[in-house]
Amino acid sequence: MTKILIIGGGYAGFYTARTLEKLLNKGEAEVTLVDARPYLTYQPFLPEVAAGSIEPRHVLVPHRRHLKTTQVVNAKVTGISNADKQVTVQAEGGEPYTLAYDVLVVTLGAVSRTFPIPGIADNAIGLKSVEEAEWIRNKVTTNFDRAANLPAGPERQRLLTFVVVGGGFAGIEGFAEVRGLATKLLKHYPEITEDELQFHLIEAADRIMPEVSLETAKWVIADLAKRHATVHLETQVTSAVDGVVETSKGDKFPTDVIIWTAGQMANPVLRNSDLPLEPRGRLRLRADLRATDDDGIIEGVWGAGDSTQVPDVTGNGLPFDGSCVPNAQHAVRQARRLGKNIVASLRGDQPVDYVHKPAGAVAGLGVGNGVFTGGKKKFALKGGIAWLFHRGYHGLAIPTWERKWRVFGDWWHQIWLGRDIATTTHVQNPRAFFEEFASRPKPKPADDAKPAEAKAEKAADKKAEKPAEAKAEKAADKKAEPQADDAK
Numbered sequence: 001m002t003k004i005l006i007i008g009g010g011y012a013g014f015y016t017a018r019t020l021e022k023l024l025n026k027g028e029a030e031v032t033l034v035d036a037r038p039y040l041t042y043q044p045f046l047p048e049v050a051a052g053s054i055e056p057r058h059v060l061v062p063h064r065r066h067l068k069t070t071q072v073v074n075a076k077v078t079g080i081s082n083a084d085k086q087v088t089v090q091a092e093g094g095e096p097y098t099l100a101y102d103v104l105v106v107t108l109g110a111v112s113r114t115f116p117i118p119g120i121a122d123n124a125i126g127l128k129s130v131e132e133a134e135w136i137r138n139k140v141t142t143n144f145d146r147a148a149n150l151p152a153g154p155e156r157q158r159l160l161t162f163v164v165v166g167g168g169f170a171g172i173e174g175f176a177e178v179r180g181l182a183t184k185l186l187k188h189y190p191e192i193t194e195d196e197l198q199f200h201l202i203e204a205a206d207r208i209m210p211e212v213s214l215e216t217a218k219w220v221i222a223d224l225a226k227r228h229a230t231v232h233l234e235t236q237v238t239s240a241v242d243g244v245v246e247t248s249k250g251d252k253f254p255t256d257v258i259i260w261t262a263g264q265m266a267n268p269v270l271r272n273s274d275l276p277l278e279p280r281g282r283l284r285l286r287a288d289l290r291a292t293d294d295d296g297i298i299e300g301v302w303g304a305g306d307s308t309q310v311p312d313v314t315g316n317g318l319p320f321d322g323s324c325v326p327n328a329q330h331a332v333r334q335a336r337r338l339g340k341n342i343v344a345s346l347r348g349d350q351p352v353d354y355v356h357k358p359a360g361a362v363a364g365l366g367v368g369n370g371v372f373t374g375g376k377k378k379f380a381l382k383g384g385i386a387w388l389f390h391r392g393y394h395g396l397a398i399p400t401w402e403r404k405w406r407v408f409g410d411w412w413h414q415i416w417l418g419r420d421i422a423t424t425t426h427v428q429n430p431r432a433f434f435e436e437f438a439s440r441p442k443p444k445p446a447d448d449a450k451p452a453e454a455k456a457e458k459a460a461d462k463k464a465e466k467p468a469e470a471k472a473e474k475a476a477d478k479k480a481e482p483q484a485d486d487a488k
């Protein structure tokens with residue numbers, strides 16, 4: 001049977017596996033999906049997780065529950081040798097081993113891209129995983145708890161200052177959603193006033209959200225300003241040492257929370273492969289999603305999603321190379337096309353080019369607020385109606401009905417019960433509570449410290465020994481000896 005190996009079970013990998021499950025006949029091919037995590041993360045919901053509007057687990061789609069016939073391997077891909085048709089993987093705590101394939105599907109996604117700015121690697125956090133989003137939610141609430149106990153001063157101000165770097169979709173959504181959470185928290189913290197909160201978003205370009213029109217982007221900045229959340233355009237972070245964010249404009253913001261969303265890059269594991277990559281490290285693909293190099297098609301290697309360079313044949317691609325914009329809209333559609341193309345080529349048919357004209361872009365900016373742009377940025381909706389559209393679209397877009405229900409359930413509860421401000425910060429150190437009160441064996445006295453006491457203890461131990469039991473143990477050991485030899 002043909003062995004199809006999908007590396008990466010996010011948007012693109014998961015949907016490729018589902019499409020193959022639907023289309024392949026029994027015995028036609030065997031499909032394996034490898035991912036370092038046992039679930040797909042629905043990243044568009046991470047800002048709402050950070051804001052406490054959606055429960056963290058609900059934005060994860062477990063592979064083993066929702067893939068029926070695909071074999072799932074929970075391990076990290078560490079290298080790819082297409083010459084040997086094998087991928088090296090390593091499970092947590094295990095030794096590296098290889099998985100052989102006939103057909104390879106590369107869907108490894110992207111990771112946060114940072115620059116060597118002092119202090120960023122040590123003090124900032126990204127917004128690409130559920131762990132990061134939950135950490136932000138916990139941190140904001142815990143900082144309110146800590147600040148409420150402090151007198152006015154630099155430490156209290158530091159705890160109530162939040163900085164986001166990067167004014168793309170993810171950064172603006174994260175910024176606005178966390179600002180919304182802070183507004184809600186104020187109701188429960190009479191010790192803290194709104195003017196004590198500082199929210200700063202730092203963007204190097206002269207505008208935010210390139211996916212929407214300039215007018216809409218300006219509206220978003222003005223709307224955030226009304227909520228005391230400042231967007232600093234044409235500004236760069238120059239340092240974040242000890243959590244003090246310094247900017248190219250000379251500002252200094254001591255803070256406990258720096259969220260880095262200023263760019264992403266193709267998964268660096270691809271560099272540890274013999275696959276054809278373009279200069280930015282993405283897998284080079286043709287429009288039919290087959291890998292290619294200067295000499296032509298690389299047989300048996302396919303790809304989709306953020307880790308790949310797919311030509312956008314509609315002419316709506318990235319300005320520098322015309323490839324598809326890295327987003328979920330493309331990843332899911334490419335995956336469906338990819339599944340169909342792989343099956344077609346197994347059956348001797350020709351693969352078809354991937355074609356999709358983006359329908360528009362929609363962003364949530366906190367409960368009751370959002371923006372939507374469509375029709376080549378000519379049409380825009382703002383405020384409550386765009387927010388409803390955002391919730392409707394993404395609520396239906398998260399894979400599987402089981403997950404949709406959970407997310408809609410969270411929103412329903414939020415309407416009637418309000419946002420959940422409970423924190424799980426201490427889950428980072430779950431044994432602390434048990435350990436605090438657990439009794440430990442008394443330390444044995446040192447040999448020369450208390451000789452009399454030690455002697456008495458020895459005598460007591462001897463008394464306690466049960467000669468019959470010891471005899472029985474000895475006899476059992478003797479019996480077991482020949483068996484051990486047999487095993488040898």
Ligand SMILES: Cc1cc2nc3c(=O)[nH]c(=O)nc-3n(C[C@H](O)[C@H](O)[C@H](O)COP(=O)(O)OP(=O)(O)OC[C@H]3O[C@@H](n4cnc5c(N)ncnc54)[C@H](O)[C@@H]3O)c2cc1C
Binds near residue numbers: 035041
């Ligand atoms: C905060 C945020 C908001 C967003 N909002 C939107 C939006 O509103 N609309 C939109 O269209 N797009 C949005 N996106 C973008 C969208 O989520 C991505 O474009 C999409 O997830 C790309 O899919 P993918 O399958 O290529 O990568 P991913 O979904 O990132 O999947 C990659 C998978 O590979 C796995 N993996 C990585 N490395 C390894 C390894 N070494 N070994 C094994 N497995 C590995 C990962 O665990 C992951 O499961 C948003 C992204 C973010 C971060």
